[in-house]
Amino acid sequence: FAARAAGARRVAVASVHLGAGTGHELLERVSGADVVTAPVGRDARLVGALLDRYREARCAVDVPMEPAVVLGATGGPGPTALTPVV
Numbered sequence: 001f002a003a004r005a006a007g008a009r010r011v012a013v014a015s016v017h018l019g020a021g022t023g024h025e026l027l028e029r030v031s032g033a034d035v036v037t038a039p040v041g042r043d044a045r046l047v048g049a050l051l052d053r054y055r056e057a058r059c060a061v062d063v064p065m066e067p068a069v070v071l072g073a074t075g076g077p078g079p080t081a082l083t084p085v086v
Contacts, residue, residue: 012035
């Protein structure tokens with residue numbers, strides 16, 4: 001809405017939603033944008049960035065870890081994550 005108020009004739013919104021659903025549909029309906037990008041989904045770059053941040057946070061508190069497989073961008077086995085040993 002702010003872009004339109006500032007005089008923009010066309011507005012595009014880059015969605016940061018991970019998947020389709022209520023939040024993304026609401027963004028499409030109420031944003032007033034001409035174009036809304038598709039949800040980010042399971043983009044391998046995003047998965048990698050999240051895993052890096054997770055590893056950094058867990059290492060900072062010195063919690064023992066063991067490897068676990070997470071889904072990659074193709075829905076199959078992907079990068080190895082570290083999960084706390086419970």
